[in-house]
Amino acid sequence: MKRFIITGGGTSGHINPAITIADALKEYYGPREGCEIIFAGRKEGLEGELVPKAGYEFRDICAKPFPMKPSVKLIKAVMAFNKGKKQCKQIIREFNPDAVIGTGGYVCAPVLEAASELKIPVIIHEANAFPGRANRMMGRKAALVLTGFPNQEKDFPKAGKVVYSGNPIRSVMIGNDYESSRKKLGIDPSQKLVFAMGGSLGSKTINDFVIAASKMERFSDIKFVLGTGKQQTKNISAEDLSAPNLESHMYINNPTDYMTGADVCITRSGAVTCAETAAIGTCSILIPYPHAAHDHQTYNASAFEKIGGCVMMADADVAAGKLFDVLEDLLRDDKKRESMRQNAKKLAVLDCDEKIVNAIEDVLRGE
Numbered sequence: 001m002k003r004f005i006i007t008g009g010g011t012s013g014h015i016n017p018a019i020t021i022a023d024a025l026k027e028y029y030g031p032r033e034g035c036e037i038i039f040a041g042r043k044e045g046l047e048g049e050l051v052p053k054a055g056y057e058f059r060d061i062c063a064k065p066f067p068m069k070p071s072v073k074l075i076k077a078v079m080a081f082n083k084g085k086k087q088c089k090q091i092i093r094e095f096n097p098d099a100v101i102g103t104g105g106y107v108c109a110p111v112l113e114a115a116s117e118l119k120i121p122v123i124i125h126e127a128n129a130f131p132g133r134a135n136r137m138m139g140r141k142a143a144l145v146l147t148g149f150p151n152q153e154k155d156f157p158k159a160g161k162v163v164y165s166g167n168p169i170r171s172v173m174i175g176n177d178y179e180s181s182r183k184k185l186g187i188d189p190s191q192k193l194v195f196a197m198g199g200s201l202g203s204k205t206i207n208d209f210v211i212a213a214s215k216m217e218r219f220s221d222i223k224f225v226l227g228t229g230k231q232q233t234k235n236i237s238a239e240d241l242s243a244p245n246l247e248s249h250m251y252i253n254n255p256t257d258y259m260t261g262a263d264v265c266i267t268r269s270g271a272v273t274c275a276e277t278a279a280i281g282t283c284s285i286l287i288p289y290p291h292a293a294h295d296h297q298t299y300n301a302s303a304f305e306k307i308g309g310c311v312m313m314a315d316a317d318v319a320a321g322k323l324f325d326v327l328e329d330l331l332r333d334d335k336k337r338e339s340m341r342q343n344a345k346k347l348a349v350l351d352c353d354e355k356i357v358n359a360i361e362d363v364l365r366g367e
Helices: 012-033 047-053 072-095 108-117 133-139 178-185 204-214 255-261 271-280 293-305 315-319 323-332 334-345 352-364
Strands: 002-007 035-041 057-060 099-102 122-126 144-147 162-164 193-197 223-227 246-249 264-267 284-286
Touching: 002 012, 002 072, 002 108, 012 035, 012 047, 012 122, 012 271, 012 352, 035 047, 035 072, 047 057, 072 108, 099 108, 099 133, 099 352, 108 122, 108 133, 122 133, 122 352, 144 352, 178 255, 193 204, 193 255, 204 223, 204 246, 204 264, 204 315, 204 323, 255 271, 264 271, 264 323, 271 284, 271 293, 271 334, 284 293, 284 323, 323 334
Parallel strands: 002 035, 002 099, 035 057, 099 122, 122 144, 144 162, 193 223, 193 264, 223 246, 264 284
Antiparallel strands: none
């Protein structure tokens, strides 16, 4: 029987890969020798909601983010870290895992530190092209670091092994095609579709751009589908959404169909979104979230831009109106859109789950 403790929290970009890795481990080890997995994180965090929904046991631990500068918050963070580490040691002793796996976020720190002190193999998955603080810190004690982007060995010089695995995505994202997705969505074959979303919470910049574009004469024959997001929807009026060629939803339940069937996608550049962009081969305009830690979304988008796999534009430039001409030119240029799709696919790792499980298996064997 193989046992794993998995941790990762704060954002869906940490939690969803953690759940996907758990699913892959259960699929691999379950039929062979059995597999038990528990998650550790903050009950009041997003992981406290998403992990139980995915069917996994969840243990609540204490953790707080470490501030960038010395302050009273630093004292509270250290106290929470020490309390959380003590809790995690107790969980580890009771559960006796073969390895502890972290996917990022400050909640990982006490879990992975406790595992390291108890001589349990520490495994990290870093989804972004620029590693987060928790993963950089714990990478020094990791037996294995799995990376979402290539050539990240230099970021983890003291790790036991660094393996480029890609980012795990849901299997539903793979296998759809342009024509069948459009048919499923009821999109006229002759009409161009622009799909835009700024994540589950939404993006004011992306929302404002799409609302304005949908009302312009030059885009009157383009269908826009916009995911406004939970947080931003309240700031949008019925008048904003009145254009006949604009369809909006607070939350997009089936982004795969829209991403596959769109002529152009406009999104942020979180690690999971980028992985889905590559797997599907979308023609994307990536707008990095300007307040992301260490500007990691710009690093993610740059990996696509360097190989001609996207158009990257700063949030401020979109807000300044510089995207209208770019979008119009892209919609007119069939060859450029197809070239971007093919280039984006070069960053796809469709056997990511297999690479992750094999790398973990090697660590457990001592290889």
